[in-house]
Amino acid sequence: MAAEIVNPRSDSSTDQEGEAEPLDSFDPAFALHRGGKMAVQATVPIRDKDDLSLAYTPGVAKVCSAIAEQPELVHDYTWKSSVVAVVTDGTAVLGLGDIGPEASLPVMEGKAILFKQFGGVDAVPIALNCTGVDEIVETVVRLAPSFGGVNLEDISAPRCFEIERKLQEQLDIPVFHDDQHGTAVVTLAALRNAAKLTGRGIGELRVVISGAGAAGVAIAKMLVEAGIGDVAVADRKGIVSADRDDLTSVKRELAGFTNKAGITGSLEAALEGADVFVGVSGGTVPEPAVASMAEGAFVFAMANPTPEVHPDVARKYAAVVATGRSDFPNQINNVLAFPGIFAGALQVRASRITEGMKIAAAEALASVVGDDLAADYVIPSPFDERVAPAVTAAVAAAARAEGVARR
Numbered sequence: 001m002a003a004e005i006v007n008p009r010s011d012s013s014t015d016q017e018g019e020a021e022p023l024d025s026f027d028p029a030f031a032l033h034r035g036g037k038m039a040v041q042a043t044v045p046i047r048d049k050d051d052l053s054l055a056y057t058p059g060v061a062k063v064c065s066a067i068a069e070q071p072e073l074v075h076d077y078t079w080k081s082s083v084v085a086v087v088t089d090g091t092a093v094l095g096l097g098d099i100g101p102e103a104s105l106p107v108m109e110g111k112a113i114l115f116k117q118f119g120g121v122d123a124v125p126i127a128l129n130c131t132g133v134d135e136i137v138e139t140v141v142r143l144a145p146s147f148g149g150v151n152l153e154d155i156s157a158p159r160c161f162e163i164e165r166k167l168q169e170q171l172d173i174p175v176f177h178d179d180q181h182g183t184a185v186v187t188l189a190a191l192r193n194a195a196k197l198t199g200r201g202i203g204e205l206r207v208v209i210s211g212a213g214a215a216g217v218a219i220a221k222m223l224v225e226a227g228i229g230d231v232a233v234a235d236r237k238g239i240v241s242a243d244r245d246d247l248t249s250v251k252r253e254l255a256g257f258t259n260k261a262g263i264t265g266s267l268e269a270a271l272e273g274a275d276v277f278v279g280v281s282g283g284t285v286p287e288p289a290v291a292s293m294a295e296g297a298f299v300f301a302m303a304n305p306t307p308e309v310h311p312d313v314a315r316k317y318a319a320v321v322a323t324g325r326s327d328f329p330n331q332i333n334n335v336l337a338f339p340g341i342f343a344g345a346l347q348v349r350a351s352r353i354t355e356g357m358k359i360a361a362a363e364a365l366a367s368v369v370g371d372d373l374a375a376d377y378v379i380p381s382p383f384d385e386r387v388a389p390a391v392t393a394a395v396a397a398a399a400r401a402e403g404v405a406r407r
């Protein structure tokens with residue numbers, strides 16, 4: 001069993017005036033966050049001058065020289081191959097929007113400790129004070145020698161797509177935008193299980209996604225590739241359809257491979273008779289629109305921290321209800337994907353994360369539920385100890401099968 005973690009900085013009684021900050025006493029979330037949620041810990045002892053001579057100078061110099069001569073040794077003699085950079089610019093933090101790099105840090109620390117807790121992967125939160133595509137790409141490329149992978153987090157669309165693509169082109173380590181692909185993997189897993197539970201094939205489902213940003217676009221792509229019946233995606237102005245003249249290039253492309261039914265107009269209109277609602281917008285859906293969905297509908301209201309539809313409302317009309325939050329059943333959240341996906345990719349030193357690796361992750365995640373499948377259990381809990389090992393093994397095997405594994 002893991003040792004109990006005690007955060008020495010979380011004790012507000014050590015304040016100079018000896019008094020707790022008011023915020024800490026109002027809300028336990030502040031008390032828990034005091035001083036941050038993580039620290040660096042050595043994996044070797046430094047007890048005396050002999051240890052110091054090995055870990056620091058002169059011992060370290062021999063290792064540096066060996067790596068300089070044979071760069072591949074960096075994977076064996078540093079932490080590079082087991083550490084991920086969690087990189088943000090703070091522009092799309094949860095559903096809070098563009099709150100800046102400092103305000104994003106609690107989320108990035110959270111992602112980093114979830115990497116460790118669930119995937120055994122060390123991760124470093126990096127909040128950047130720039131938002132330009134090329135500035136971010138250049139910065140991350142310069143940081144990359146220290147890391148085995150890059151997890152992009154909470155960078156708003158459409159810049160996130162170009163940033164990820166350029167980094168993937170320039171780096172030979174996995175670069176993965178969690179809000180896109182982690183979210184899509186978990187959504188597909190939950191959708192497959194919900195369809196199985198209700199005896200439907202995914203090919204007969206009509207899905208409406210609220211949010212045409214990072215998460216919405218990636219989910220739409222993955223669902224279409226998986227063979228879903230039809231997907232329509234809405235942004236703030238309504239359904240993304242080919243007749244609109246205000247679309248970005250990403251949304252125009254989206255209009256090209258979604259919305260076979262040719263729906264135009266509002267999200268509410270599209271929801272009439274729809275089988276599935278996927279919320280990744282941070283907006284709200286009025287109750288009558290939920291009521292107008294098809295019999296036995298699925299409502300996945302995944303915005304954080306406030307779902308687009310409250311689960312109590314959704315349950316009145318839907319057969320399966322899920323949110324992105326930890327305090328309701330069926331948590332569809334990328335925490336179920338990113339620790340295992342990176343653990344698997346790092347295990348085989350994959351050069352990138354392919355579509356096949358993502359689909360393998362979704363299948364592994366869905367299969368953990370097994371015969372216990374139920375309306376309140378279409379997706380396992382992040383605390384289910386089978387989740388990360390199943391995803392890790394499936395991703396590592398897929399990386400080997402797809403020829404991107406380097407060990």
Ligand SMILES: NC(=O)C1=CN([C@@H]2O[C@H](COP(=O)(O)OP(=O)(O)OC[C@H]3O[C@@H](n4cnc5c(N)ncnc54)[C@H](OP(=O)(O)O)[C@@H]3O)[C@@H](O)[C@H]2O)C=CC1
Pocket residue numbers: 092093094095096154155156157178179180183210211212213214215216234235236237279280281282283284302303304305323324325332333334335
């Ligand atoms: N459960 C999970 O695992 C995850 C949940 N999410 C949630 O999804 C949401 C979006 O995240 P992400 O895709 O990264 O963000 P982006 O900023 O990339 O995209 C947001 C999208 O939502 C639309 N939108 C924003 N506000 C509203 C509103 N009030 N009404 C209707 N549409 C709106 C935007 O419209 P427009 O294009 O017109 O600006 C845009 O298309 C967040 O709430 C986030 O917490 C995200 C990732 C994972």
Ligand SMILES: CC(=O)C(=O)O
Pocket residue numbers: 093094095154178179303304324333334335
């Ligand atoms: C879960 C997550 O990554 C988000 O809401 O942005």
Ligand SMILES: [Mg+2]
Pocket residue numbers: 094153154178179
């Ligand atoms: Mg996120």
